[in-house]
Amino acid sequence: MNTVFSKDCLAGGTYLVTGASSGIGQGTAKLIAQCGGRVIISGRNEARLNETFSSLEGTGHFISAVDLVDADQTADWIKNVITEHGMLSGVFHSAGMELIRPIRMTKQAQLNDVFGSSLFAAFGIARAASQKNTIVDGGSLVFMSSVAGSTGQQGMTAYSAAKAGIDALVRSLACEMASRKIRVNSIVAGAVKTAMHDRLFNGSSDSAIEEYEKSHLLGFGEIDDVSNAALFLLSSTSRWVTGTSLVIDGGYVVKK
Numbered sequence: 001m002n003t004v005f006s007k008d009c010l011a012g013g014t015y016l017v018t019g020a021s022s023g024i025g026q027g028t029a030k031l032i033a034q035c036g037g038r039v040i041i042s043g044r045n046e047a048r049l050n051e052t053f054s055s056l057e058g059t060g061h062f063i064s065a066v067d068l069v070d071a072d073q074t075a076d077w078i079k080n081v082i083t084e085h086g087m088l089s090g091v092f093h094s095a096g097m098e099l100i101r102p103i104r105m106t107k108q109a110q111l112n113d114v115f116g117s118s119l120f121a122a123f124g125i126a127r128a129a130s131q132k133n134t135i136v137d138g139g140s141l142v143f144m145s146s147v148a149g150s151t152g153q154q155g156m157t158a159y160s161a162a163k164a165g166i167d168a169l170v171r172s173l174a175c176e177m178a179s180r181k182i183r184v185n186s187i188v189a190g191a192v193k194t195a196m197h198d199r200l201f202n203g204s205s206d207s208a209i210e211e212y213e214k215s216h217l218l219g220f221g222e223i224d225d226v227s228n229a230a231l232f233l234l235s236s237t238s239r240w241v242t243g244t245s246l247v248i249d250g251g252y253v254v255k256k
């Protein structure tokens with residue numbers, strides 16, 4: 001993976017990555033390991049987690065499979081992770097699921113799925129991180145958000161609300177965590193070519209995909225484009241950055 005970061009910039013640190021069985025989480029877990037960090041990778045699909053695991057550089061990494069459903073369960077899971085593997089230098093929360101569904105068909109079950117893996121789990125991570133002996137002083141929490149949190153699109157009501165919630169969470173959480181110099185930020189991504197991206201466009205015509213790509217000034221993004229931003233926010237290079245949402249969207253929002 002191409003990166004400007006040095007091979008040892010995360011050496012000595014332990015990083016928890018959710019959504020590491022696929023896409024942006026997987027790419028970021030690999031990059032953390034490439035830069036000397038120890039990674040605890042998480043997701044639901046054990047076969048794909050094993051694939052991620054076997055591609056990690058270095059040693060000392062672990063798998064902790066989990067289905068993230070709500071804040072309490074996520075906080076308990078993190079407590080167990082800490083007991084087993086020690087304090088964390090950072091968390092990259094990439095887990096999330098897409099939903100395109102008109103609001104008239106959006107029921108509590110869909111809200112539980114979309115909010116559970118993304119926003120509710122983020123609250124669980126936040127609560128766990130607020131306890132002593134979970135995140136080292138000066139650590140970093142990075143949450144995946146989306147341009148959908150600040151722009152409108154048909155069928156995206158639930159997903160947009162969950163991602164807007166993530167961006168709102170980081171601003172207040174940054175204030176709560178600042179006394180220990182723990183930084184809290186989100187990444188607002190445009191369309192990045194991952195399995196989620198493929199599912200979203202499954203059945204769309206070539207012309208519809210082309211038109212959507214053109215709505216990004218620089219076209220669709222690659223996983224590295226986001227993973228490098230995540231690494232910046234996890235590393236001490238961004239030691240003066242907190243409470244912010246970093247837009248990595250190939251120019252989608254400005255064009256809109």
Ligand SMILES: NC(=O)c1ccc[n+]([C@@H]2O[C@H](COP(=O)([O-])OP(=O)(O)OC[C@H]3O[C@@H](n4cnc5c(N)ncnc54)[C@H](OP(=O)(O)O)[C@@H]3O)[C@@H](O)[C@H]2O)c1
Pocket residue numbers: 018019020021022023024025042043044045046048066067068069093094095096097098116117118144145146147188189190191192193194195196197
């Ligand atoms: N790709 C994009 O265009 C794009 C744009 C903006 C924002 N994002 C955000 O970026 C993040 C990563 O997306 P991606 O494109 O990398 O998607 P992806 O390839 O579909 O990966 C999603 C990951 O989330 C995990 N996950 C989903 N539900 C979960 C649950 N209930 N419990 C635990 N893990 C769960 C999946 O685990 P399993 O596969 O093991 O179930 C998988 O590892 C998401 O938060 C997404 O909303 C993506």
